[in-house]
Amino acid sequence: MTPERNSAKKRSYHHGNLPAALIDAGLKLIEKKGVRALTLREIGARVGVSRMAAYRHFSDKADLLAAIREAGFAQFADALEQARSKAGKTFALRLKAMAFAYVRFAAEHPAHFEVMFSWSPHQPTPPSPAGARAFGILEKTIREGQQSSDVRQGDSVMLARLVWAQVHGVSMLRLAPDLTPKGAGTRFVEFCSEILATGLAQT
Amino acid sequence: MTPERNSAKKRSYHHGNLPAALIDAGLKLIEKKGVRALTLREIGARVGVSRMAAYRHFSDKADLLAAIREAGFAQFADALEQARSKAGKTFALRLKAMAFAYVRFAAEHPAHFEVMFSWSPHQPTPPSPAGARAFGILEKTIREGQQSSDVRQGDSVMLARLVWAQVHGVSMLRLAPDLTPKGAGTRFVEFCSEILATGLAQT
DNA sequence: ACCTGAACACCGTTCAAGT
DNA sequence: ACCTGAACACCGTTCAAGT
Numbered sequence: 001m002t003p004e005r006n007s008a009k010k011r012s013y014h015h016g017n018l019p020a021a022l023i024d025a026g027l028k029l030i031e032k033k034g035v036r037a038l039t040l041r042e043i044g045a046r047v048g049v050s051r052m053a054a055y056r057h058f059s060d061k062a063d064l065l066a067a068i069r070e071a072g073f074a075q076f077a078d079a080l081e082q083a084r085s086k087a088g089k090t091f092a093l094r095l096k097a098m099a100f101a102y103v104r105f106a107a108e109h110p111a112h113f114e115v116m117f118s119w120s121p122h123q124p125t126p127p128s129p130a131g132a133r134a135f136g137i138l139e140k141t142i143r144e145g146q147q148s149s150d151v152r153q154g155d156s157v158m159l160a161r162l163v164w165a166q167v168h169g170v171s172m173l174r175l176a177p178d179l180t181p182k183g184a185g186t187r188f189v190e191f192c193s194e195i196l197a198t199g200l201a202q203t
Numbered sequence: 204m205t206p207e208r209n210s211a212k213k214r215s216y217h218h219g220n221l222p223a224a225l226i227d228a229g230l231k232l233i234e235k236k237g238v239r240a241l242t243l244r245e246i247g248a249r250v251g252v253s254r255m256a257a258y259r260h261f262s263d264k265a266d267l268l269a270a271i272r273e274a275g276f277a278q279f280a281d282a283l284e285q286a287r288s289k290a291g292k293t294f295a296l297r298l299k300a301m302a303f304a305y306v307r308f309a310a311e312h313p314a315h316f317e318v319m320f321s322w323s324p325h326q327p328t329p330p331s332p333a334g335a336r337a338f339g340i341l342e343k344t345i346r347e348g349q350q351s352s353d354v355r356q357g358d359s360v361m362l363a364r365l366v367w368a369q370v371h372g373v374s375m376l377r378l379a380p381d382l383t384p385k386g387a388g389t390r391f392v393e394f395c396s397e398i399l400a401t402g403l404a405q406t
Numbered sequence: 407a408c409c410t411g412a413a414c415a416c417c418g419t420t421c422a423a424g425t
Numbered sequence: 426a427c428c429t430g431a432a433c434a435c436c437g438t439t440c441a442a443g444t
Contacts, residue, residue, distance in 0.1 A: 018408090034325035036239075039436065050410050052438090057408095061437065110324045119321065119375055121313045122237035162369075162395050165376055169368030172322055172375060192365050199402025221427090242417065253429050255419090260427095264418065 019057040021047045023068050030111035035065070035118060065115055066126070072112030073130035079105050080137050091150035094141050096193040099167050103189050106171035117172065138164060145200070152203045159200065166196055222260040224250045226271050233314035238268070238321060268318055269329070275315030276333035282308050283340050294353035297344050299396040302370050306392050309374035320375065341367060348403070355406045362403065369399055 025046040029038055040061055044051040058064040079101045087097035106113045116131075139160035145151035151159065170192060228249040232241055243264055247254040261267040282304045290300035309316045319334075342363035348354035354362065373395060 034323040036323065037325075040438090041436075052411085053409055055409095055438080114323055117322065117375070120237040120239065120317055122240075158391065158394060161376075161391070162373075162398060165372030165395070166365075166369050167372070168376055169370070169372030170364075172320070173364075173368055173371055188361065188364070191361060192368070195365060195402040195405075197402075198405040199398040199400075202398075202401045202405075243419090244417075255430085256428055258419080258428095 018047070018049065018053060022054055022057065022064060023071060026064060026068055027111045030114060035114055068112070069115045070128055070130055072109065072116045073128045073134060075109070075112065076105055076116070077130050077134035077137065080134050084137060084141060091141070091145035091148055092197050095163070095197055096190065098138060098141065099189050099193045102167040103171050113171070135160065135164065151200045163196060166192060221250070221252065221256060225257055225260065225267060226274060229267060229271055230314045233317060238317055271315070272318045273331055273333055275312065275319045276331045276337060278312070278315065279308055279319070280333050280337035280340065283337050287340060287344060294344070294348035294351055295400050298366070298400055299393065301341060301344065302392050302396045305370040306374050316374070338363065338367065354403045366399060369395060
């Protein structure tokens, strides 16, 4: 009796999964015009909903962006994890695979990457659980490298930060001349991985 | 006879050097609230001028930001140059000095740094002359390192990009735990320089 | 519970006008 | 030449109201 499921003659009052739809529409708009040009009004229009609907699910625009950011870090951590597990078992192979995964993620998901790492000292990034997970994967790899004597002894967190900074710099500065969405910076990333591994090895 | 210089009984009609004053006020506001919160109106108010005055000197807000950015790169290149010339003459010392200068600039001039490297794939950074100069200083140092056999042979531009990416990543991610405006990340930067130099040395 | 419309205090930018 | 004021088309966000 309750009119819960209409046979879609008109799009239902509820939107099924509005939060997810808003995040998705937001990502597509960022990809097209950049975060700076993102407006709640346009997201709403794209999803077919009032400009105010977002406020039922997110406290404000910053909160929506935080959700986009966290979803990005989750995907990102998955990509790193997958690259690691698919790679051979030596430290050098794992490092290279993860470096590729990092740079490739930046190239393939520019909108997510832009939100995840948009930089300002004033809105200091609240710590992201998924971001911490991603870093943990890298740090674990470093520790294994130390056990197999591929990496010098020392603070594995510091060593992991160094590696993170390297690949992050490459991604942000788009320094790989052969960096394209589908064939991500092959030569330059390989070059960096090799030099990094050499530096890490020495005691 | 012409009323050109009044004895400052009221602030003169012209502002002396309005463009420089606008850039300066902009920097201070960015430092306080971030680029995102920067408004032409507030800059104008701060300088004591109408919100429209900026349009006499800059074509729009983006153009003012570009001027800020370029000024930042000029200061930045100077800082690198100075660090290089003050350092000892070995490659290792120069590399370390420049790494410090990079990270310290980011820490001491957060507003400039934010504008210089604010990231979006959609407003692809127009090439900056001063930015190119800064990169050139680094690349020259790499070439000298190759001549003194401190750095492996190979494409010096690629090698310089690698170093740039490393220090840039450190600066952006604020990975140095001991990074403060005045005592910039001493231990971590030293750590990175050493590992980097080791990796660069090997053939 | 979930969504909407009108209203408010902001933006950047254009344009005609002042000195 | 350099600056201003009013006006326009946008924002994010609040609030009372609709289903």
